[in-house]
Every structure is written in C-alpha cells, then in structure tokens.
Amino acid sequence: MRAAFPDFRLGKVLATSFTGTLSERRGDPVERIPTPQRLVDWLAVSGLAVDSCTTAQLELARELRESIHAAATAAATQDALPASAVQVINDRSVQGRAAAVLTPEGERRWQLGSASSVEDALSVIAADAISILAGERDGKLALCASPTCQAAFFDTSQSRTRKWCEMNTCGNRQKKARFNANQRKNSGSAE
Numbered sequence: 001m002r003a004a005f006p007d008f009r010l011g012k013v014l015a016t017s018f019t020g021t022l023s024e025r026r027g028d029p030v031e032r033i034p035t036p037q038r039l040v041d042w043l044a045v046s047g048l049a050v051d052s053c054t055t056a057q058l059e060l061a062r063e064l065r066e067s068i069h070a071a072a073t074a075a076a077t078q079d080a081l082p083a084s085a086v087q088v089i090n091d092r093s094v095q096g097r098a099a100a101v102l103t104p105e106g107e108r109r110w111q112l113g114s115a116s117s118v119e120d121a122l123s124v125i126a127a128d129a130i131s132i133l134a135g136e137r138d139g140k141l142a143l144c145a146s147p148t149c150q151a152a153f154f155d156t157s158q159s160r161t162r163k164w165c166e167m168n169t170c171g172n173r174q175k176k177a178r179f180n181a182n183q184r185k186n187s188g189s190a191e
C-alpha cells in the first residue's frame with residue numbers, strides 16, 4: 001500500500017470498500033473522496049486505474065456509492081430494495097466497458113475500455129454490488145455495530161457473526177470504550 005493514501009479503508013469486497021469512502025455516516029461523516037483526484041487515487045489502489053476524472057464523474061460515483069449503500073442497508077435489514085437505488089446501480093452497470101482478464105499468475109484483473117474512463121470503473125463496482133446483493137457470493141450483508149458507523153459490510157466469516165465493518169477502526173474503538181467504561185466503574189468514579 002502506498003503511504004500517500006493512508007485515509008482509504010480498503011476491504012476485500014470492492015462494493016463495500018467503495019461505500020466506505022464515506023465513513024462515520026451516523027456520526028461526523030468523513031468524505032474520503034472529496035475531489036475528483038481522490039476518486040482517481042481510490043480507483044488506482046482498487047485495481048481500477050483511470051486516466052482522469054471530472055467533477056460530473058465524481059458526482060456519478062457518489063450517486064452510485066449512496067445507491068449501493070442504500071441497497072446494501074436494505075438487504076442487511078431484510079427490507080425491500082429501494083427502486084431508485086436499484087435503477088442507479090443498473091444504469092452504472094450497463095454504461096461502462098470493462099472486461100475481466102486473467103493474468104499469467106492466475107489472477108483476475110479488470111481491463112477498462114479504451115478510454116479508461118470513470119464510467120468503466122463504476123460499472124465494475126456496480127456489477128460487484130449486484131453480485132453481493134443478488135446473493136451470488138458466499139457471505140451475508142450486515143451493518144456495523146458501531147452506532148456512529150452502521151456501514152454495510154459483507155460478512156464472510158464462517159459463523160456469519162462479524163460485528164464490525166473493520167476491526168482496526170470500529171472494532172477497536174468499541175473495545176476501548178468498553179474498557180474505559182469498566183475502568184471508571186472499577187475506580188468508583190462518578191463520571
């Protein structure tokens with residue numbers, strides 16, 4: 001990982017890593033792709049390098065991100081998928097050119113269309129969201145237990161009992177909060 005981008009939370013699932021570019025949604029939200037260049041950076045570290053990005057393309061990306069978030073949250077809580085979110089995901093999925101290619105090492109890489117445009121990259125992310133929303137992959141959508149986060153994540157643990165979107169951030173913070181609460185209780189402080 002390049003040290004120049006410490007702010008991205010990159011998970012193993014492309015679609016939910018993308019929704020994680022807006023974190024602390026229920027607290028003080030942190031926008032991790034505030035500029036077109038930051039989206040370019042995020043796409044590069046996510047295996048979807050593009051040539052450039054305009055403000056309008058960043059808007060498209062954010063619209064897709066929020067639609068995936070809305071649909072994933074509905075799926076996690078077993079609600080009906082919001083029709084407008086499904087529409088946006090489908091629109092982005094069909095309006096890009098990307099092809100899966102196999103490397104000599106046996107890994108999948110995404111080859112974007114000849115213009116390597118943001119639309120091509122978004123179509124890969126949309127298709128990834130579709131595969132998890134359609135239940136085609138081994139795992140289950142769930143919501144992070146941190147009250148200020150509640151990010152949707154894809155739980156691939158064997159028992160399907162993962163609680164946090166990320167152990168390093170939300171998990172540790174909750175643990176620390178519990179530890180501090182216990183310390184206060186044990187010291188008899190009236191805080």
Ligand SMILES: [Zn+2]
Pocket residue numbers: 144145146149150151164165166170
């Ligand atoms: Zn979280």
